[in-house]
Amino acid sequence: MKPLALGLLIFAILGAFSNAQAAVWTPTRAWTPQEEARYSNWVKRHWTKDFFARQQIANEGFAEKKQRPLGGLFDFLGGGQDNDNDLINNPFFGLRVDCADAVYSMRYVYSFLRRLPFAIQDPSAPNRVISIRATRYDGYPNEADRARQFLVYLFDIVSTDSVANDTFPVALSRQSIRPGSLILTTKKNHHSWTVKDVLDVGVPWLVFNSTVGKDSSVIIQERKSWPNGLWVFEEQDPLDPRAGFRDWRPLEYIGRPVWEVPGYDDEQSRIEPAQWNKIGQRRLSIREEGADEELFRLAQAVCEDLRQRVSAVGEAVSHLRETQYACMDATTFDNFSTPSRDHRLFDAFAELRRAYVKAWKRGRLGEEARIKIGRIFPYPDVSARDEMIKMDTPRVVNQKSICVIEYAQGLKMDMAEAKRRMFLGLLSSNPMDEINYRWGDARGPSPQASQCPSWPLWSPNVDEAN
Amino acid sequence: MSMRPTDRRRLILMAVLATAAAVAFLLARSRPHEPEFPPLIEAEPPSEAARPTSKDPGVVVVKNPPAVAAPAPDQPPGPRKMPSGPRATFAAAYRECFPEAQPPGSPRDYLRDMATRGELARRETHLENLHIRTEGVERRLQSRWRTHGQEIQYFDVDAEGLPLSKGAAVLMTHDQAAEQKQRFLSRGEPIFRQRTEAWHLKNGQRLMIDWRDDEPFEFSTTDERGTLGCREADCLCRLRHGGRGRAD
Numbered sequence: 083m084k085p086l087a088l089g090l091l092i093f094a095i096l097g098a099f100s101n102a103q104a105a106v107w108t109p110t111r112a113w114t115p116q117e118e119a120r121y122s123n124w125v126k127r128h129w130t131k132d133f134f135a136r137q138q139i140a141n142e143g144f145a146e147k148k149q150r151p152l153g154g155l156f157d158f159l160g161g162g163q164d165n166d167n168d169l170i171n172n173p174f175f176g177l178r179v180d181c182a183d184a185v186y187s188m189r190y191v192y193s194f195l196r197r198l199p200f201a202i203q204d205p206s207a208p209n210r211v212i213s214i215r216a217t218r219y220d221g222y223p224n225e226a227d228r229a230r231q232f233l234v235y236l237f238d239i240v241s242t243d244s245v246a247n248d249t250f251p252v253a254l255s256r257q258s259i260r261p262g263s264l265i266l267t268t269k270k271n272h273h274s275w276t277v278k279d280v281l282d283v284g285v286p287w288l289v290f291n292s293t294v295g296k297d298s299s300v301i302i303q304e305r306k307s308w309p310n311g312l313w314v315f316e317e318q319d320p321l322d323p324r325a326g327f328r329d330w331r332p333l334e335y336i337g338r339p340v341w342e343v344p345g346y347d348d349e350q351s352r353i354e355p356a357q358w359n360k361i362g363q364r365r366l367s368i369r370e371e372g373a374d375e376e377l378f379r380l381a382q383a384v385c386e387d388l389r390q391r392v393s394a395v396g397e398a399v400s401h402l403r404e405t406q407y408a409c410m411d412a413t414t415f416d417n418f419s420t421p422s423r424d425h426r427l428f429d430a431f432a433e434l435r436r437a438y439v440k441a442w443k444r445g446r447l448g449e450e451a452r453i454k455i456g457r458i459f460p461y462p463d464v465s466a467r468d469e470m471i472k473m474d475t476p477r478v479v480n481q482k483s484i485c486v487i488e489y490a491q492g493l494k495m496d497m498a499e500a501k502r503r504m505f506l507g508l509l510s511s512n513p514m515d516e517i518n519y520r521w522g523d524a525r526g527p528s529p530q531a532s533q534c535p536s537w538p539l540w541s542p543n544v545d546e547a548n
Numbered sequence: 549m550s551m552r553p554t555d556r557r558r559l560i561l562m563a564v565l566a567t568a569a570a571v572a573f574l575l576a577r578s579r580p581h582e583p584e585f586p587p588l589i590e591a592e593p594p595s596e597a598a599r600p601t602s603k604d605p606g607v608v609v610v611k612n613p614p615a616v617a618a619p620a621p622d623q624p625p626g627p628r629k630m631p632s633g634p635r636a637t638f639a640a641a642y643r644e645c646f647p648e649a650q651p652p653g654s655p656r657d658y659l660r661d662m663a664t665r666g667e668l669a670r671r672e673t674h675l676e677n678l679h680i681r682t683e684g685v686e687r688r689l690q691s692r693w694r695t696h697g698q699e700i701q702y703f704d705v706d707a708e709g710l711p712l713s714k715g716a717a718v719l720m721t722h723d724q725a726a727e728q729k730q731r732f733l734s735r736g737e738p739i740f741r742q743r744t745e746a747w748h749l750k751n752g753q754r755l756m757i758d759w760r761d762d763e764p765f766e767f768s769t770t771d772e773r774g775t776l777g778c779r780e781a782d783c784l785c786r787l788r789h790g791g792r793g794r795a796d
Contacts, residue, residue: 204710208742238716243675269674322746339777341768
């Protein structure tokens with residue numbers, strides 16, 4: 083063998099050996115209580131709805147490995163492309179996530195940045211673990227690339243069902259619920275939110291997404307309000323206390339019975355779902371929220387939901403037109419319909435109305451709230467149903483309007499009109515309906531929707547808004 | 549005899565490459581030791597000291613009988629001794645949770661009694677994992693129950709045992725899902741089956757059961773007094789005082 087070829091062969095063999103069983107990344111730290119506290123701090127400061135849209139993120143100690151000896155040689159051999167600043171290139175830039183993906187990403191990204199162990203229970207094989215020991219991405223010499231690919235791989239196999247395997251229910255207290263926790267619903271509604279923060283007034287700041295949201299944008303959603311307990315715990319089985327606030331299992335407790343996990347508490351499953359929000363806010367708050375402060379916070383949550391509905395319905399209508407209005411199968415129908423989203427939007431309106439009526443009765447309305455929120459609920463002295471009947475004329479956008487949305491090209495409505503249409507049951511969640519039906523310009527179902535199979539949709543029970 | 553320039557260049561290049569390879573080898577050897585992950589399969593039953601205690605004064609955690617003592621120091625460690633069978637552990641926890649009732653022999657006996665005595669009003673499956681081996685290759689099907697159907701997702705398995713999704717989960721009716729599962733199972737040799745389900749009894753009691761290869765791997769049941777949970781031979785009774793939730 084010629085000397086050059088022999089030298090290259092030696093190099094290749096030893097180079098391959100150095101990378102054998104490389105793992106996605108090699109942990110250099112452990113999940114100590116200090117690290118968990120740092121994780122919470124990181125979520126609070128850096129886990130934002132535009133995380134996947136940011137090209138650079140804080141390195142959180144990731145770039146410390148630049149201090150290795152022969153750092154330049156290490157880079158040559160496939161190390162990171164870090165810089166020495168406080169920011170690094172975001173390895174996860176551009177990823178699109180649904181609700182479960184967002185939950186796992188929050189923990190995974192931090193684990194990567196801090197070189198901590200990461201593992202989940204294999205959703206398809208309950209006696210096995212999936213961890214960063216996996217070598218299937220060894221072909222990517224750059225650690226950040228391996229981390230990205232492995233996360234994308236996880237997206238394909240995790241779901242809200244698997245979230246329950248890797249987390250555990252906690253007490254409804256400020257000690258147990260922290261930035262970095264999450265909320266999971268029952269299987270019925272299979273949804274989840276990450277907890278970015280808990281506000282002083284006892285309200286969770288949630289970052290989350292949905293299946294349709296995953297397709298529409300890399301920017302995910304947020305809200306500063308409680309999800310409706312009746313929806314979170316709908317059809318709850320007390321033997322399966324999965325719904326409510328949860329936290330991450332220590333890795334040594336993956337695969338163990340959930341009741342063995344330190345901090346396990348099933349009390350949320352024993353609280354009346356309709357009281358969960360109220361009890362939770364009282365326990366999590368460290369100061370009282372002012373009436374106007376609460377009203378505009380809730381109005382902001384409604385506005386976020388409305389804007390997201392514009393995107394979701396837009397995606398559905400685009401798909402409908404692209405497929406020439408062909409009937410949808412169950413999966414497609416489920417992906418593009420909005421019964422859960424519309425139910426959550428209605429709940430948000432209902433919560434806002436209840437807060438407005440309470441403040442009105444107590445004479446605590448500020449001038450701005452009286453004008454702007456009052457436009458949405460002009461009859462606080464009657465029931466929600468009677469108010470709905472009285473609001474028989476469309477609300478036109480004017481200077482008192484808040485949250486003006488363009489729901490179709492050239493067509494706008496404000497929050498007051500959206501509320502009027504929603505409460506009248508005009509907003510269609512059927513993805514076979516065209517945009518005018520989806521937003522209540524016409525009352526559905528449309529002719530094409532009537533001709534196609536449909537799956538259960540949702541219509542409001544206005545009395546729930548009292 | 550002097551070396552030709554070409555040969556000299558080749559020798560230098562070879563020396564550089566060999567040095568680089570040696571350095572790479574040494575660097576790989578010097579990588580920090582990866583913290584051990586705990587074994588997942590056949591995890592040891594937790595000792596009494598490891599049992600979590602609830603902060604809620606309304607909950608009393610009743611522990612298992614203690615595990616067998618460790619061997620004397622001058623003897624080599626022998627095979628780990630399990631607690632003296634399902635009968636002792638299950639019975640003790642069962643008596644704590646249901647003092648009026650005579651404990652069945654084992655969790656399997658308990659569940660069989662429920663089913664055969666006609667106490668079962670309804671069964672609801674929540675999740676199924678089916679594994680087959682076909683032509684030496686493992687394949688998996690997962691079924692997740694939803695309100696009006698099941699989401700079916702298929703997986704291949706790579707050399708490390710990692711599942712590889714064969715596409716997004718597809719929502720289908722229960723009949724379609726049953727047909728898919730039958731077809732899947734007929735394609736190979738079944739090697740593992742998991743099913744999690746809820747049993748609703750006529751007296752209002754509920755059980756959650758995790759079946760693995762038709763054996764009750766884990767189950768729990770609850771009433772106003774508390775919750776009995778068992779994983780194979782290891783059981784725990786969590787008694788509850790004060791009724792539903794805390795008064796706020």
